[in-house]
Amino acid sequence: MAAISPQHTFDGELTQPLTVTQGNMLSCVEPDYRGFIAPNSLRRMTRVLKMGLATSLKCLQDGGIAVPGAIVTGTGKGSLQDTERFIKEIRDYEERALNPTPFIQSTYNAVNGLIALQQKCTQYNNTFVHRGFSFEHALLDSLLLLSEGTPDVLAGAFDEITPEHFFIKGRIGHWKKETISNDQLYAHVSPGTISGEGAAFFLLTPQATEKSYAQIGGLQMLYKPSSEKLQCTLSQFLEQHGVQADEIDLVLTGANADSNHGHYYDVLTAYPKWTQLPFKHLCGDYETVGAFALWLGAMIVKQQQVPQHWFPMLEKQPGRMRNVLIYNHFFGEQHCFMLLQQVK
Amino acid sequence: MKAKKGSINLQQTMEELKQQLKVQIIEALNLQDTRPEDIDDNAPLFGEGLGLDSIDSLELMVLLERYYKIKVEDPREGRKILQSVQSMAEFIQSKQPA
Numbered sequence A: 001m002a003a004i005s006p007q008h009t010f011d012g013e014l015t016q017p018l019t020v021t022q023g024n025m026l027s028c029v030e031p032d033y034r035g036f037i038a039p040n041s042l043r044r045m046t047r048v049l050k051m052g053l054a055t056s057l058k059c060l061q062d063g064g065i066a067v068p069g070a071i072v073t074g075t076g077k078g079s080l081q082d083t084e085r086f087i088k089e090i091r092d093y094e095e096r097a098l099n100p101t102p103f104i105q106s107t108y109n110a111v112n113g114l115i116a117l118q119q120k121c122t123q124y125n126n127t128f129v130h131r132g133f134s135f136e137h138a139l140l141d142s143l144l145l146l147s148e149g150t151p152d153v154l155a156g157a158f159d160e161i162t163p164e165h166f167f168i169k170g171r172i173g174h175w176k177k178e179t180i181s182n183d184q185l186y187a188h189v190s191p192g193t194i195s196g197e198g199a200a201f202f203l204l205t206p207q208a209t210e211k212s213y214a215q216i217g218g219l220q221m222l223y224k225p226s227s228e229k230l231q232c233t234l235s236q237f238l239e240q241h242g243v244q245a246d247e248i249d250l251v252l253t254g255a256n257a258d259s260n261h262g263h264y265y266d267v268l269t270a271y272p273k274w275t276q277l278p279f280k281h282l283c284g285d286y287e288t289v290g291a292f293a294l295w296l297g298a299m300i301v302k303q304q305q306v307p308q309h310w311f312p313m314l315e316k317q318p319g320r321m322r323n324v325l326i327y328n329h330f331f332g333e334q335h336c337f338m339l340l341q342q343v344k
Numbered sequence B: 001m002k003a004k005k006g007s008i009n010l011q012q013t014m015e016e017l018k019q020q021l022k023v024q025i026i027e028a029l030n031l032q033d034t035r036p037e038d039i040d041d042n043a044p045l046f047g048e049g050l051g052l053d054s055i056d057s058l059e060l061m062v063l064l065e066r067y068y069k070i071k072v073e074d075p076r077e078g079r080k081i082l083q084s085v086q087s088m089a090e091f092i093q094s095k096q097p098a
Helices: A047-063 A080-092 A100-106 A110-119 A131-147 A163-171 A182-187 A227-240 A262-270 A289-303 B014-029 B054-068 B075-081 B085-094
Strands: A002-004 A070-074 A124-128 A153-159 A198-204 A215-223 A250-253 A276-278 A323-330 A334-341
Touching: A002 A047, A002 A289, A047 A080, A047 A110, A047 A153, A047 A198, A070 A110, A070 A131, A080 A100, A080 A163, A100 A110, A100 B054, A110 A124, A124 A131, A131 A153, A131 A198, A131 A215, A131 A289, A131 A323, A131 A334, A153 A289, A198 A289, A215 A227, A227 A262, A227 A334, A250 A262, A250 A289, A262 A323, A289 A323, A289 A334, B014 B054, B014 B085, B054 B075, B054 B085, B075 B085
Parallel strands: A070 A124, A070 A153, A250 A276, A250 A323
Antiparallel strands: A002 A198, A153 A198, A215 A334, A323 A334
């Protein structure tokens, strides 16, 4: 697996100090792409394309597979930079002499197309665009493909933030009015949160290999549930996957200090013994942030250690991490539980 | 050096036009490591030389339309026009009103 995020994650280590951003818009720490993408292709790509392609290639490299059995991704917004450029050119040039490149590249499946072309992969290729469920549906589709016999699936997600999009979402109250830094996020419980972006890719296989980080024990999505429904689903989810409440060693939550939608995380108060850590101060909030959570959870399970420098709120390292639960929702609408387990 | 959108300078000499074209090509195609003086007037733009590809040819067609109001209708004609900076400049000048 591999990830590009507002933290130093591309090298696949959790050793770099927390990157602190002043302001409510977190941008990715981008690597030098030249090691992954030819200069002639690179010059035409916008940020999200470079992030998506480089992350997927690093993931394949990490998994030791060049041509996956399927490529399945999710994105909430696709390529914003290209979309904005194309729309601006429509206005500037009065709908004449339009450059086709930003239009072609702004399509949601552009990253998948680039991966397939680069790796000469003619297998199943699909991109899910379902707001806060985009990555989760890509993951679900990947799990179904694996159960049907596909040998390995490259699953991932990517989203970017631009100043224009940040402004638009700000108008509908997505972001905090006060300007804060990400390391102070949870001290500012008020309407809205901070925005983020990122790309994360996973090579999924039906059986564990020596390179496996963790195994996906369960996935459950809920659309606009009531608090009662959420509570009931969580206990059913654990039961369904044969996990007792006291066997959950760590919970990564999408709590983002947004007072409009924070009450959903109260579902976890029924389990006071669980060690709960919020992760949005690392990456901000965006539609496919669940992919970052999955990457982080899998890294923690593999290394059997929570990076203390990224989680200063952690009082005590959990013991052995066999079961890690991830719970996130996207502005109160799309909710998801994911269960990550240590490879046996 | 950057030409205004859709502007045509009738008094422009051939040398000035070629220089302006090089700047526009670099900007339109985002040739980050290339400077105007790196582009030889007669060097092929595709294959060897700048090593451009078919998507770049589309972008160069758009460039001609945007800055010089010239629409290349026949793709075969385009191949000859886009051979080099020299051929592009000659084509632009041939389309200027006398």
